Structure formats: C-alpha cells, structure tokens
Amino acid sequence: MEKYPKNFNSPYDGNGEDDEYEFVIPSQFKMGKEEIKRKLGFRDFPKRTIEEKRGLLGSEERVRALDAITTTTLPASKKEIKKGVVLEVAEQNLISPEVLRNNLLVYIGSGTDIEYALALGGEK
Amino acid sequence: MFTDEKNEDEVAGKIRRIISEEVKKEEKVLTFGFDFGSGRESATVELVDKNYSDKNKGEGWYELPDKIGMVVLYASQGPGGTLVANEEMKSAIVDGGMIWEETTAIIKKGNNEEIVVWVNNNSNRGYFDDFINVDF
Numbered sequence A: 001m002e003k004y005p006k007n008f009n010s011p012y013d014g015n016g017e018d019d020e021y022e023f024v025i026p027s028q029f030k031m032g033k034e035e036i037k038r039k040l041g042f043r044d045f046p047k048r049t050i051e052e053k054r055g056l057l058g059s060e061e062r063v064r065a066l067d068a069i070t071t072t073t074l075p076a077s078k079k080e081i082k083k084g085v086v087l088e089v090a091e092q093n094l095i096s097p098e099v100l101r102n103n104l105l106v107y108i109g110s111g112t113d114i115e116y117a118l119a120l121g122g123e124k
Numbered sequence B: 001m002f003t004d005e006k007n008e009d010e011v012a013g014k015i016r017r018i019i020s021e022e023v024k025k026e027e028k029v030l031t032f033g034f035d036f037g038s039g040r041e042s043a044t045v046e047l048v049d050k051n052y053s054d055k056n057k058g059e060g061w062y063e064l065p066d067k068i069g070m071v072v073l074y075a076s077q078g079p080g081g082t083l084v085a086n087e088e089m090k091s092a093i094v095d096g097g098m099i100w101e102e103t104t105a106i107i108k109k110g111n112n113e114e115i116v117v118w119v120n121n122n123s124n125r126g127y128f129d130d131f132i133n134v135d136f
Helices: A033-040 A050-057 A060-067 A078-091 A097-102 A114-120 B005-019 B087-092 B127-132
Strands: A002-005 A020-023 A104-109 B024-026 B029-035 B040-046 B068-074 B093-101 B104-109 B112-117
Touching: A050 A060, A050 A078, A060 A078, A060 A114, A060 B005, A060 B029, A078 A114, A078 B093, A097 B068, A097 B093, A104 A114, A114 B005, A114 B040, A114 B068, B005 B029, B068 B087, B087 B093
Parallel strands: A104 B068, B068 B093
Antiparallel strands: A002 A020, B024 B029, B029 B040, B093 B104, B104 B112
C-alpha cells in the first residue's frame, strides 16, 4: 500500500490536511525498479570516443555538428542529453536516413540551433 | 527570431564553421555542401520568421508543410505557450518519421506510434527519482 497525494490530478491546495490517501496499485502497473527505469529510458548516455561518433554518424562533418551542439535556454547538462540522443537515434536506427534524405526536417524553437538538424542528418 | 538579420547570419556562421566553406544565402534560404555520410551533397536551410501554433492559423502564422521527416522542438515557448507534439504534426510526418521534443520522441509507424523516452538522471533528478523510488 502506497500513499499518494489525494488530489494529484488537481492543483495542490497546500493546507496540509487530508492530502494523502492509500490505494492498491493494479497488478499490471506493478513493475520492478529496473523495469521502470528501462521503460522510462532512465540512464546516463554512454561516453563515446571520436571513432565511435564517426562510426555512428558516418562523416566528419556530422561529428563536428554534434560537437557544436550547445544550449542557451536550458541548463548546461541538457546539452549532453541532446548529444546523447542524436547518437542514440543513429545507433538504434530510430529514423531511417532515407526518411531525412527525402523529406523535410522542421525545427521549431527559439534559438539558432542548426547543429541538431545537421548532426541528425537533415538535408532539407 | 529571423526577423533580425543577425540571427540569419548566426546560423550561416555556425554552418560555415562546421563545413569550413562558404554558405550561399539568398533571401532566407541557405545552400551549402555537406557530407551526411555518402559524400558531399547539397543541403538547404530555409529560415522562417513566423510563429507556429496548432490553434492559431492564418496570416503571419507558420503552416506546417506536408511530408515532414522529422519535427524537432526545443525551447519552443511562444505566444501559445510551450509547444509539444500535436495531432497536426503527427499527420504531417511521413511513415517512419519522428517528432523529438526534448527528452521524448514519437515515431510514426503506420497507424501506430512508438514512444521513446530519453532521460538523463543528472539533469532530471527530482521528479524521476521520486517516481523511481516508489517501492512496489
């Protein structure tokens, strides 16, 4: 039995009274910590050597684009998430290079972050 | 963003530093050679100085094109608030295409979606730690 905020779907009223109640978690949601971590993708991204990066991205210019990824609007640590994701997209072949070769990559944001598009392989 | 020409130049400068070659700029379209893994190919970047929202349409607002391979959303706060993947984007991406919003991606597979969550415990400590520490 776990205690959860009573009104966890609504704004917390902050009065500290009757804010928790107990309920049984349905069996289909009972997962071990490792399984939860796996489902959430909860992990650090592996450190890659320059050769590994080159192997995954296929060209020196894409590696240079990856290395140029930065962040101005988010905490500096998010930069490593961005780089890690770019490499993982390539490693797991999550999107076919042909999809990016033949179709548009649209970046919607508040910065001038052209590096992602190039590191990901967006040609258009 | 791209109503200011210096931001256009900043994008061109970033590309120039990566490829160590000149970038051709005509109006708001940048053209340059880039090796994506199969040798030098022609790449184009179109800079659009419009806001996008799935609710506000019409003049001055960006209309998503058809046949998008990938939508990347980063720090995409605008007049309509922070932007996340929406049904319009899901319709506009091709089969096998992806919407990447910071730590999450949605990949279109036929009529289904595959969701991939990327989380780094150094930067997201707190919310995810609380969730993980629930001992069932």
